[in-house]
Amino acid sequence: MARRKVYSGGLPFGVVVLDKPIGITSNGALSVVRRVAGNNRAGHMGTLDPFASGVQVVCVGQATKLIPHIHSSTKAYSASLTLGSATDTADHTGEVILSAPVPILTQGQLDVVALSLLGHQMQTPPAFSAKKVAGVPSHVLARENRAVELAAVEVEIVELSIQLTSDPSILAVDVVCSRGTYVRTLGETIAQRLGTYGHLTSLRRTSSDGYSIDDCVEIDSLSRDSFLPFSKVLSSFDTMFIEPGLLQRACHGGPIPLSGGRNFGEGGSDSLVALLSDDRSLGDGEVTFDNLIGIYGVSGDMLIPKIVFMAPSL
Structure with a gap:
């Protein structure tokens, strides 16, 4: 008979699904998990920007070995896209670098743009991102005003909805996309196809790697009882x-x-x-x-x- 896996020192071993709050980094959220897990190793399955909130799947202990092999999962986001200006970070935390009038838009125009962006495509990650250049996160170089050139990567937009809101300069964007897709870059692309500039003013990940907001625990409520079975992680x-x-x-x-x-x-x-x-x-x-x-x-x-x-x- 094989032996049941031993959890060293009684440490948690599995998956915890956080509702990451706005204002902390993904690595900051990992630090909280590690403290609760008795400094056991932990890794997340997809970075969330500090200005973003939502589903952050964290593997703990030996479960971290699964992360490189879970490559086919999709993620879903809800975002607010403000038209008329572009920022250096592609979100509201950055400095405005370009501006243009906001055209009068119809829902039909938005539907056409959404349809045109479905499927596989090449996307260049934003300079302010966790992508590394010679081992250094590109956002560190960008904040030092150093030139950052990132290679385009293939992503897939599986579902995309762009809706008018009560404010004609703000659009509601809901997207289901492949791992590695930058919704900030998608927002810029949507704005460009509408004949203006744009940046995200809110971003919330609503599902990731088989988990949804309903599976999440608030970071302030995290305990060892928060660690879940990981069957959904193996769904791919x-x-x-x-x-x-x-x-x-x-x-x-x-x-x-x-x-x-x-x-x-x-x-x-x-x-x-x-x-x-x-x-x-x-x-x-x-x-x-x-x-x-x-x-x-x-x-x-x-x-x-x-x-x-x-x-x-x-």
Whole structure:
């Protein structure tokens, strides 16, 4: 039998979903989680700007190993876009650098722009961002008035709604997009296509990596009881329960044959499988850290380990 994972010193091990408040950085929120988790390691699954609020998914302990492999999840945001001026940060915290009149707009015009921005596209991250240039966050260089050139990256706008509000200079924007999309840059693009400039005056992440605002805990209420099962985090993976005779081999990091002729996608580098034990002494039959053996990649008719969590028996 494989051994149940041991939580060193009783420290939390899993996922906590914060409603990050306006005014603190994502790293500041991580510091709060680490203190509650007894200085256990922690990492978030997507930066939120200080002026933004909303869903901040934080992995704690060995769960941080999952973060690089959760790459297909979408995120959703609600934003207010103020037209007529652009700032150096693309939000209301920056200095106005350009201005232009706000045209009279109809909802039909907004719908056309929204439709035109759907799908895969290249997007250049803003200079004031967490992207690193030679190991230095680009926002640090930008605040020193140093030139910042960031490479464009491919993003996807899955859903986009742009609505008029009672103020003709403010638009309500709701977007579902791929990980790595900058809504500040999207706001600038929307304004440009409407023939003016724009910047965000509010931004709230409403869902991320399978979690929504309803799953969140306020940062002031965070405790060790706030740590959640992480089954939603694994929603981007296929799952497979291992045959009992292969459990020790899997726990030692050995390759595992696909059972029952199962076919996971095309077997490419993006095909990842969460390998689970069906030993009820290690869990209740659901996807939990207790019965997760590891994350495996698909190579032909074999599963090759990427991360192994479960310790073999002695």
